[in-house]
Amino acid sequence: MAGYVELFRVGKSYPSPKGPAVIVHDFSLNIDQGEFVALIGHSGCGKSTVLSMIAGLSECTTGAIVVANREIDGPGPDRGVVFQSPCLLPWLNALENVLLGVDRVYPHISRTQRRELAAYHLQLVGLGDSLERRANEMSQGMQQRVGIARAFAISPKMLLLDEPFGMLDSLTRMELQEVLADLLARDRKTSLMVTHDVDEALLMADRIVMMTSGPAATIGEIVDVPFARPRNRTAVLNHPDYYPLRERLIEFLENQAHQPAEPGAVVRFDSAESATSTHQPQTAAVARRA
Template identity: 70%
Template structure:
């Protein structure tokens, strides 16, 4: 059954000097409206490739992605994106950075209406007293708050998060995780997040999608989270299923590690064999 967001037989292939490189192949996933899904897997497994295709920033080779009954053909304001680095205009204030998107999405609104929208979301992320501070004068955590406010201010149908807390210290990361979840519950935005952090995935998501190693990465296993919303970190950690789920996810990642080492060893053996045959042929 199709969901609010549907990935069907999604694939991405790049042309290289050594021939086609298939990064993602036959990736299938359905997301319900308002659902929070984390993509979890090792570096290079294709998580960011899936996210950038969903954002319309990377062309799709095979299959497709449908969001709210519309197939993705390029970027659009229906999908808000927050990257690991917030990518702000350093000479602009926090308010001006959020207004860049708001002015495009609400062109018929009055100046005051657009400023109120931008100010509202900056206040939600804790920057109500820093609206007129230049981005270059904000800390890294505060800049990421601006990036989150900018994404929500567009009222997207889907939010895409590419390791948004990866460059932050642990205390700032936990604080922003909780702020983000509060806004998501309020606005009911369907969300796809990339992370390497098992504990972050467990705390944030409704569903954790484990990806197999690349090349030809795909969905390997899906875990449903049994934790109630709104989330309370201490209650999640004390839930009887928490450590079993955590252990199963780590086991999956370790199995992928083992398969990669085995594949690498087989490739090395094959290369040595070909080199030896080449020497004998001379």
């Protein structure tokens, strides 16, 4: 069954004196519209490479990627990206940084309307009183709020998050997880988030895709997250499936260096007591384009 986002046998390699260095190999995944997928794995396994290819910032060596029935061929406003570092222009204020994207995507509306749109999204992330504050005067957490507002303000079809809270302290990280969850409750965007944090993945995601260790990393296992939405952190932590799922993720990560999982295996965790394995269906719509 085709997905809203389809990755079909995607691979990425770079030339080297000893031949192609394969970073990602045979990566196939469907993401449904409105679904939130977390991508986890050891450092250097290619998680950010996969995200970068979906964003159009890096070309696929093999395979194809389709977003909303269009094969991507480069960056575009249909995909909003939030990086680990907010990547703001330090001499511009919060409103001006968000307007950089809004002005490009909505040139047909008035300047006043564009400013109102940017200000509205800054208000949603808790910066309604800091519109005129320059980026270099903001804390790291405030800067990341601007980055999140900028991504949502252009109304992308897909949201790509590359360890967006990885540089923040634990308290700020939890606050911004709540900010992101509130935004997604308002506007359920199709989302892919790269993270090292299994607790963050369990809190935010509908499915967690675990990558094998490189080189030639691919999908090792996929875990379905059964927690109802909207989610409450306390309710998630108290759910009977939480700690068995958490242990499953940690076990996979710990075992990767010694016994990589079979590529394509999908773990569907239906209760706290049992798990079953299946295999991913081929992404047919992408196959037709490959």
